[in-house]
Amino acid sequence: MLKISEFQIKDVVNVSDGKRLGNIGDIEINLSTGKIEAVVIAGNGRVLGFFGKDEEIVIPWKNIIKIGQDVILVRYRSSTEKTSEESEV
Template sequence: MTRISEFQIKDIVNIADGKKLGNMSDLEINTATGKIEAIVVSNGTRLMGFFGREQDIVIPWRKIKKIGADVILVEHQTVFQGELKDERF
């Protein structure tokens, strides 16, 4: 069994480009099913927890590929401003 505090000290690395995304700051749990839906990754740029909320990355649980002793490997597609596509059509 693993505790949330153990997840929070692991580095989260994107396997798509090898970059460290940050550390887990929160979990999203579906209260109806009791299942973890996503992890929230903070890149550490917040000031006293007030600024930088838009910097957080939400990674669906299904995108976690491996949980190791020191690292969590995820598959995360990075989207930059200007690369966003309108998927309504």
Template sequence: MVRIYDMKQKEVINTRDGSRLGYICDIEIDLDEGKLIKIIVPGPGKMLGFFGKDMEYQIEWDAIKKIGEDIILVDLDIEKCLIESEY
């Protein structure tokens, strides 16, 4: 059993290229089904905090391959999951 707080303490790493994506900042849950749909990780930082849009990695539950003690391993195409933040 894993709590959301515990998941937010784990670093998310993409197994395709070994890149470190960061830490979970939010999740998306289907309340009707009672299922976790996505984890959300902040995207790459804006240059000097001024230029660019806020981007985030929206990682589908199916892309999560392993949740370990310190890390969450995911297998994903970065280009497809890096999306402009809605907030």
């Protein structure tokens, strides 16, 4: 069993490039099935320039590879990666 509070303190790491994406700020639950559909990684606050938050990252539940003691491994490709890779093809 895993509590949401324990889930939120784990670092989320992208297995595609090894980058830390952040921590889970929210989850999306399908109310009809009671299943988790996706996890939402809150954008980091900006210090200089704009004081708003960066865009949230939504990771579908199917893209979570492993939930470990310290980290959650996910498969994630940002929209900037998709466009740069698609332009090379």
